[in-house]
Amino acid sequence: MSGADSIRMEKLCYSIGGRKILEDFDFLLERGVNRTILGISGAGKTTILKLLLGLLQPNSGKVYLGDVCITGASEAAFMQLRKRIAIVFQGGALFDSMTVGENVGYRLFEEGRLSQSEIEQVVREKLSFVGVEPALDLYPAELSGGMKKRVAIARALAADPEYIFFDEPTTGLDPIGVYNICNLMQRLQAGGTTTLMVTHDLATAFATSERFTFIHQARMIFDGSETEMKTSENAEVREFLTPTEDSLFV
Ligand SMILES: Nc1ncnc2c1ncn2[C@@H]1O[C@H](COP(=O)(O)OP(=O)(O)OP(=O)(O)O)[C@@H](O)[C@H]1O
Numbered sequence: 001m002s003g004a005d006s007i008r009m010e011k012l013c014y015s016i017g018g019r020k021i022l023e024d025f026d027f028l029l030e031r032g033v034n035r036t037i038l039g040i041s042g043a044g045k046t047t048i049l050k051l052l053l054g055l056l057q058p059n060s061g062k063v064y065l066g067d068v069c070i071t072g073a074s075e076a077a078f079m080q081l082r083k084r085i086a087i088v089f090q091g092g093a094l095f096d097s098m099t100v101g102e103n104v105g106y107r108l109f110e111e112g113r114l115s116q117s118e119i120e121q122v123v124r125e126k127l128s129f130v131g132v133e134p135a136l137d138l139y140p141a142e143l144s145g146g147m148k149k150r151v152a153i154a155r156a157l158a159a160d161p162e163y164i165f166f167d168e169p170t171t172g173l174d175p176i177g178v179y180n181i182c183n184l185m186q187r188l189q190a191g192g193t194t195t196l197m198v199t200h201d202l203a204t205a206f207a208t209s210e211r212f213t214f215i216h217q218a219r220m221i222f223d224g225s226e227t228e229m230k231t232s233e234n235a236e237v238r239e240f241l242t243p244t245e246d247s248l249f250v
């Protein structure tokens with residue numbers, strides 16, 4: 001069962017270069033239930049986000065938004081979908097040739113629904129929400145890593161999405177930067193946005209999510225709460241939470 005607004009993967013298979021990344025993968029993201037996807041590097045976490053957004057097409061299986069199957073849908077249908085779901089990519093993916101303000105406002109500008117001054121107002125509001133309004137006229141090259149991440153979040157917020165996907169939003173940040181991203185996510189959640197995060201940062205995951213999905217060797221091997229994960233008997237989950245000498249690569 002799923003709510004009318006949920007996002008769902010059903011028996012999804014995805015391979016690249018002859019390697020199975022996802023096999024018979026079932027996944028449910030319910031509105032209001034903030035979730036983190038965990039798994040070792042290369043497990044396929046970013047791939048899941050891209051498949052959910054239709055940026056990649058599965059070999060088989062389906063993605064649903066509510067009751068509507070979006071697998072193989074038209075580009076117009078995906079444009080509608082991407083108004084409801086925004087993504088903050090690993091690394092930010094800002095446009096280097098645009099200022100911070102232009103980066104945040106470009107989607108609204110392309111849509112053409114709002115006037116220039118209305119767009120400027122939204123841009124300022126979103127930049128102020130993430131605490132980087134003074135950077136409005138700077139270029140991405142002039143920003144620190146933490147500022148880039150916050151601008152990328154402001155850009156994702158521009159269309160007031162229902163869901164925001166965060167791909168490793170705290171990687172490379174100092175503890176204060178991590179704290180700020182955590183706080184930002186919590187404020188978004190309090191405002192009704194549902195977050196789906198991919199991260200290796202367990203403290204941020206536990207501070208911002210109620211449910212956890214663990215992916216290992218193309219399959220979901222755990223799905224549950226923080227307590228369930230911390231008491232899981234699954235060997236891979238236990239090793240991920242508490243690596244031992246057996247985890248050494250050498
Ligand atoms: N364009 C591509 N060509 C070939 N292999 C790819 C391509 N994109 C991803 N892969 C492979 O797919 C697998 C999953 O990649 P993905 O980026 O989803 O991993 P991830 O779990 O997000 O890893 P990380 O934690 O390092 O970001 C990796 O083994 C990667 O090498």
Ligand SMILES: [Mg+2]
Pocket residue numbers: 045046047090167
């Ligand atoms: Mg990744």
